[in-house]
Amino acid sequence: MSNLSNEQIRAIIDRLIEFQKNNPASISSDRAVGNNTGYSATTINQFKNGKYPASGSLSEIALKVANYLDNVSASQQDYLNRGTLKFAMTTAASHIFKAAHYALTQGTISVITGVPGCGKTHAVKEFKRRNPTSVLIEVTPLVTRRSLIEDICNEIRIPVFNYKGDRPVPVSSNELFRSIVNVLGGTKRLLIIDEGENLTVQCLEVIRRIQDFTEIGMLLSGTGRLLDRLRGTRKELQQLFSRVGYQKEIRTLELDDVRAILDVNYPEAKNFAATFLSLSKHNGRYLQHLISLVKRTVHETGEPLSDDLIDSAASSLLT
16 A cells, blocks of 8 residues: 655545534544544544554555545435435425424424334435534434434534543543533524434433433434334333423325425426325335436436336336
């Protein structure tokens, strides 16, 4: 592996820092970069801060970090080129915006549940885009109490490491928790937790205590399993459940929703809304794939849009 000059390494470090400023923690945190390059979060943090002790390995780390950044950039461009649906104010999105505004203005917890593909994630991301002071956390199936705390810290720019000389030392979970409370307390910010069905009881207790101390609004979004977790099999989360001020179950797509989506994304197909609804099985993710497939088919074959063409494209969907 070729060695890079100090200037080249510095350029990659600057690129990484800029990347972390402009992207969500799920892909840009030290842990996420480390996971994708084969290093620990500590190593990435040392590299980023120019404190990595083994100078002979700097080129190797820099090259892998640059490769990861290149891959993310290519993936994001490909994501745009795939014809990702533009946001439309569907019934589900309207309910989610209402729940978010209620939680924000009342300083309480709103809970949104619904089947996968009903548009929850798309809507909360759009709310975050329109309300950039909101904090959005996308929970993974491997979430722990510590990782949840670190994810929140990363989103509100609280360092999760201290330095003793050149050696990074993880800040204790208790200290990070208190920093979160200090940053969020007394503010009118909204903490959004998506994929909330993955939260453990310990994670939900952390969320409850953050809300206790800060009185900020919170929006918890997930499948029906989220409500089961909030209720608790032994009522162990009654303190959290009692703080829920607004709860709404989101239904699957209806005809007016598909018309609204097509109006924004494929207006020439609005007359075929009923066909799109039926063949996508009222599911937003299937609808996204179907619209993309139909557009591609029309472009490649030159055939006019028709029910038969949409049906033929739908045969390629894995439903």
